Amino acid sequence: MRKYLIYLAVGLLVSGLGLYCFGQELAENQVLRVASPDDDITGLDPFDFLGTSAEPMSRAIYEGLVRFNFGFVAVDQMEPALAESWTVSSDGLLWTFYLREGVQFHHGYGEFTAEDAKFSIDRLVEGNSRHAADYATVEEIVVVDPYTLEFHLSEPNPFFLFTVGNFHGGSVVSKKAVEELGEGFRSMPVGTGPFEFKEWLSKEKVVLEGFDEYWRGEPVLESIEFIFMPDVNTRTLALESGQVDTATDVPDEEAWVQNMRNKGVIVDALGYDIPLLCHFNMTVEPLNDIRVRQALSYAINRDDFVQFHGPSICRPQVSVLPPGMYGSITEGVPLYEYNPEKARELLAEAGYPNGFDLGVALSSVRDLYLDPLEIIQAQWAEIGVSLEINAVAHTEYHALIRQDLSPVVVYPGPRPTPDMIFTQYIHSDAIVGKETAITNFSHYGDVDCDGDGTVDSVDEYVELARSEVNTERQKALYAIAQLQTLLDLPVYPLRVLAAVQARQTWVDLGHVPYEGSYINGYAYTELTQILKH
Numbered sequence: 001m002r003k004y005l006i007y008l009a010v011g012l013l014v015s016g017l018g019l020y021c022f023g024q025e026l027a028e029n030q031v032l033r034v035a036s037p038d039d040d041i042t043g044l045d046p047f048d049f050l051g052t053s054a055e056p057m058s059r060a061i062y063e064g065l066v067r068f069n070f071g072f073v074a075v076d077q078m079e080p081a082l083a084e085s086w087t088v089s090s091d092g093l094l095w096t097f098y099l100r101e102g103v104q105f106h107h108g109y110g111e112f113t114a115e116d117a118k119f120s121i122d123r124l125v126e127g128n129s130r131h132a133a134d135y136a137t138v139e140e141i142v143v144v145d146p147y148t149l150e151f152h153l154s155e156p157n158p159f160f161l162f163t164v165g166n167f168h169g170g171s172v173v174s175k176k177a178v179e180e181l182g183e184g185f186r187s188m189p190v191g192t193g194p195f196e197f198k199e200w201l202s203k204e205k206v207v208l209e210g211f212d213e214y215w216r217g218e219p220v221l222e223s224i225e226f227i228f229m230p231d232v233n234t235r236t237l238a239l240e241s242g243q244v245d246t247a248t249d250v251p252d253e254e255a256w257v258q259n260m261r262n263k264g265v266i267v268d269a270l271g272y273d274i275p276l277l278c279h280f281n282m283t284v285e286p287l288n289d290i291r292v293r294q295a296l297s298y299a300i301n302r303d304d305f306v307q308f309h310g311p312s313i314c315r316p317q318v319s320v321l322p323p324g325m326y327g328s329i330t331e332g333v334p335l336y337e338y339n340p341e342k343a344r345e346l347l348a349e350a351g352y353p354n355g356f357d358l359g360v361a362l363s364s365v366r367d368l369y370l371d372p373l374e375i376i377q378a379q380w381a382e383i384g385v386s387l388e389i390n391a392v393a394h395t396e397y398h399a400l401i402r403q404d405l406s407p408v409v410v411y412p413g414p415r416p417t418p419d420m421i422f423t424q425y426i427h428s429d430a431i432v433g434k435e436t437a438i439t440n441f442s443h444y445g446d447v448d449c450d451g452d453g454t455v456d457s458v459d460e461y462v463e464l465a466r467s468e469v470n471t472e473r474q475k476a477l478y479a480i481a482q483l484q485t486l487l488d489l490p491v492y493p494l495r496v497l498a499a500v501q502a503r504q505t506w507v508d509l510g511h512v513p514y515e516g517s518y519i520n521g522y523a524y525t526e527l528t529q530i531l532k533h
Contacts, residue, residue: 024508031224032225034522047131048130060523066079093152105190106190107190118141122141138151195524265505287408291346295383318335319486355384358386363390424439444456
């Protein structure tokens with residue numbers, strides 16, 4: 001059996017890289033103020049979908065069995081967290097985690113044990129959480145003893161450590177707290193992380209306090225206040241005035257980045273991994289006609305996105321998987337390069353020589369969603385296709401698009417693995433409206449994409465790749481899935497962005513920021529501190 005141990009020296013090295021402010025005097029006030037980009041949250045139970053504002057809160061409250069290494073996110077660099085170490089059998093079907101002893105839950109809910117970890121995952125699967133699909137290959141979870149947990153898999157999963165990490169469905173909750181609080185758990189969360197929940201003032205803020213029994217050590221910060229600021233201009237002014245210490249979902253434009261840096265604000269623009277897909281709802285006419293989807297694709301000019309954001313922030317995306325991701329292909333794929341004349345020809349061939357009215361598309365009011373949809377709206381207008389946009393509050397947007405109420409959905413959704421992208425956006429189990437729904441807004445896998453009378457799908461390739469341990473065969477399966485998806489055209493890849501977030505010079509995160517956007521917002525740990533200023 002191969003034993004996966006990440007040595008303390010590595011952790012110290014990474015922490016040391018982040019503590020560039022070592023030796024500087026701390027501020028007397030250790031209350032961190034975070035500008036959150038939504039007008040509110042819907043809860044803090046990791047069973048549910050947690051949006052951009054809630055994820056940094058959740059990550060401070062909960063932990064996984066392992067955690068993402070700070071800096072570059074990679075499956076072979078996962079660090080121990082609630083599990084001190086782990087082993088995997090030679091056939092990849094048995095993962096054994098050896099849990100840390102003495103870890104305490106918040107609010108006096110006692111010691112974390114293997115029962116809590118098993119319960120946390122079972123409730124996702126049994127309750128049909130949107131994260132249940134992450135555990136599709138898990139046949140059984142066995143509590144060997146209070147500090148040993150076994151996962152028996154039906155087939156190998158090379159990305160299994162991502163599944164049990166501090167991302168989405170990997171968060172461990174207190175079994176006792178969930179059973180005692182019931183529905184109240186969403187507004188009174190209990191985890192093992194460095195910060196415990198204090199209060200949620202709806203449409204105002206969420207406050208977390210440092211957890212003095214945290215197993216890695218008592219946090220330096222006294223508390224964190226996540227202040228709801230849905231207006232991007234308000235967040236910008238709050239940064240400029242020093243009203244807040246950090247902010248996420250800031251403008252991802254070169255001009256804004258340079259302006260804030262000139263004003264002394266640290267702007268972290270890392271990675272190029274925020275992919276953007278335009279999902280065509282193929283149950284809506286005339287999007288069920290592949291010629292129409294091809295025409296709409298040829299009418300899109302990816303260079304307009306690069307020009308809008310700036311080349312240091314944005315790059316074109318030509319496949320379902322963002323460039324640079326494991327298994328991504330960029331050569332030999334249908335590009336549907338900008339060609340408005342060809343778009344008009346295809347529309348005429350499909351019976352729409354003068355274009356058509358596509359109706360009303362939903363968008364979040366946030367720039368990350370609204371800006372690209374407005375760009376597409378203008379480009380489609382040039383070939384006679386009209387589209388009205390209804391921009392709503394971000395939390396409302398997420399609810400409405402899952403009710404299948406939009407002909408197209410422009411959705412930015414970074415995920416750390418190719419399996420997560422295909423499973424959540426492309427696989428038929430993820431189609432909105434199903435019990436297993438996640439974020440397949442196109443209905444790909446349940447409809448005939450090309451008019452030949454048969455249902456089109458890449459489910460088979462995705463499922464084979466999920467358990468393939470030979471990297472070359474796995475990459476080949478992902479290549480086939482990408483190519484077939486582009487030919488069937490349920491989605492059109494638009495662009496990738498760097499993850500842009502900002503902080504004051506007096507904020508010492510205690511670590512290097514994540515190199516990418518899989519983890520929304522900054523990570524606030526026991527080492528995060530505010531320097532005297």
